Amino acid sequence: MRARGFKRGGVPVDHRAPFKTGPIENAFLPMNAIVQLREHRCAVEPIPVVSVGQEVREGQLLARSAGKASSNVHSPIPGIVRRIETTRTSGGFDSKAILVSLEGSFSMLGKRPERYLWKSLNKADISHIVQDKGIVRVSSGEPLYEILSERSDAPGFVMVVSALEMDPYRRTEEELLALRAEDVVDGCAIAARMALPARIMFAVDERIEPATLEPLRELAARSELDIAIQPFRRRFPQDLPGQIAEAMDIADPGTLFIIEPSTLVALHEAVVSNKPHIEQYVYVGGGSIKRPAILKARIGAPIGDLIEECGGFSGHPETIVIGGPFRGRAAADLDAPVTRTTRAVLALSPEETKSAPERPCVRCGDCVDACPEGLSPYRLLKLLRSGRPDDALAAGLGRCSSCGSCSYACRSRIPLVRYFDEARQNEVRR
Ligand code: SF4
Ligand code: SF4
DSSP states (O other), X not given: OOOBOOSSOOBOOOOOOOOOOSSOEEOOOOSEEEEESOSSTXXXXXXXXXXXXXXXXXXXXXXXXXXXXXXXXXXXXXXXXXXXXXXXXXXXXXXXEEEEEEOSOOSSTTSOOOOOOGXXXXXXXXXXXXXXXXXXXXXXXXXHHHHHHHHHTSOSOEEEEEOOOSSTTOOHHHHHHHHSHHHHHXXXXXXXXXXXXXXXXXXEETTOOHHHHHHHHHHHHHSSSOEEEEEEOOOBSOOOHHHHHHHTTOSOGGGEEEEOHHHHHHHHHHHHHOOOSOEEEEEEESTTBSSOEEEEEETTOBHHHXXXXXXXXXXXXXXXXXXXXXXXXXXXXXXXXXXXXXOEEEEEOHHHHTOOOOOOOOOOOHHHHHOTTOOOHHHHHHXXXXXXXXXXXXXXXXXXXXOOHHHHHOTTOOOHHHHHHHHHHHHHHO
């Protein structure tokens, strides 16, 4: 099948980071889980329903949704609630966190999961389960029941199951297509029952392994859904809605609903096995990690434990990034907890960060070629540096998706995206 190409921007990267394929390992259980209640800056904090000193079961509700943009949060381990306090997250915003220390026995771990026949459930029943189990969209942290029900109010959209990645390090979504294809397709059917899309498209990298693609094709053909599988050319970032829409010749990216396989696996586990969102698939890698791997980690586990489990550091890392080199953020320390949106933890070597002192712009135009939004990053920077934020906004700063391609491409090592993010935050405060 012809691979669709992104029309502009992005960075061509031929190699993908070293990676150990095979069954996804369960990470060790954390002795202390720090469960962050807000996943992103705009989320509304759920309300804790436990108190310090209380005993909790694995999967017990810790905090109840406070309404829109808020989701239930459950305990990833059995134990005792030791602290409830407001902390500064790695994303740079404040959130309450509940610290649970491991104690007692597991009610789900090691037990054969229950399997409910979901096809007899109606849309309202499924929506209730998804809300109750605190399932969020892994790429954004938004409550899944909320976005699926909003979608069902505006039919005619295309649901894109995107295994495309932000950067060449991450491969989790494609691995889930390889290892849990049945659950992904079943999760897709559950999402379709709730949201009623007009069409479903699986978006995959053009170099997807045939051993992944063929079984997926068979499952798609056997399902009652109308699923098309569409390869996309490799150019990072690959996962922006605007890029995907443009490559599909769809004029309005708003008519696409993009969901990733890892979210569909969590949705499937909630509806079929009654499991809350207490685990997350995390790619642990980068040049300074001894044995890169994808781990299935409990929410709240410190990222340092995951690194330890991958053999520790193979050299001194220049930086530890949560997310990815393009759009990720530096981890404050190794105690930073895994959340429902942590998709990768990278320990990058000095060669990978290409760190060097920032030099003056040489007007090479590489950042312009790299920008998927068709912006002129060096011009935006010039306007901001000359104290003209309004002119920068008029020149498209508001359209910047913070994808990081311009910074990655810049030969003068100017952290363009950082300046743009700061400028937008200053705008919000004005
Ligand atoms: S960070 Fe913004 S300006 Fe830079 S390439 Fe991405 S969209 Fe363009
Ligand atoms: S890539 Fe860097 S050096 Fe080149 S024009 Fe853009 S900001 Fe200037």
